[in-house]
Amino acid sequence: MGEFTIKAYNDFLAENKIMGSKCKGCGAVHLPPRPVCNECGGRDLEWTELKGAGTIRAYTVINVPLTRLKDRCPYAVGVVELEGGPSISGMVLGVSDGDQISVGTRVEGEFVKEGERTVLCFRPF
Numbered sequence: 001m002g003e004f005t006i007k008a009y010n011d012f013l014a015e016n017k018i019m020g021s022k023c024k025g026c027g028a029v030h031l032p033p034r035p036v037c038n039e040c041g042g043r044d045l046e047w048t049e050l051k052g053a054g055t056i057r058a059y060t061v062i063n064v065p066l067t068r069l070k071d072r073c074p075y076a077v078g079v080v081e082l083e084g085g086p087s088i089s090g091m092v093l094g095v096s097d098g099d100q101i102s103v104g105t106r107v108e109g110e111f112v113k114e115g116e117r118t119v120l121c122f123r124p125f
């Protein structure tokens with residue numbers, strides 16, 4: 001299924017798939033995928049599909065956005081621990097102030113088109 005690159009990761013996102021790399025040695029899952037295991041240094045990894053469901057572990061609410069995001073402002077960016085292990089940061093949609101989410105809030109992945117790209121965002125549920 002190809003190399004463990006950011007490009008491959010983004011190509012899978014365009015197909016609405018969240019694909020990470022899983023170490024066959026220790027079972028650690030890396031997202032975005034990495035060719036070498038962070039935990040044990042192993043180089044024998046395989047693709048694994050992750051569900052978008054997860055839990056917010058950290059977040060911040062952005063009030064001064066990047067230009068390309070100004071119509072979404074304010075928005076939150078969170079570090080989400082996905083079911084299956086890995087954590088990844090992403091925009092948390094539908095949040096206009098910090099009272100609406102907290103550490104421990106359950107979120108669901110959502111694939112958002114940004115021009116040619118697809119980015120993984122999250123939405124509380």
Ligand SMILES: [Zn+2]
Binds near residue numbers: 024037038
């Ligand atoms: Zn490993």
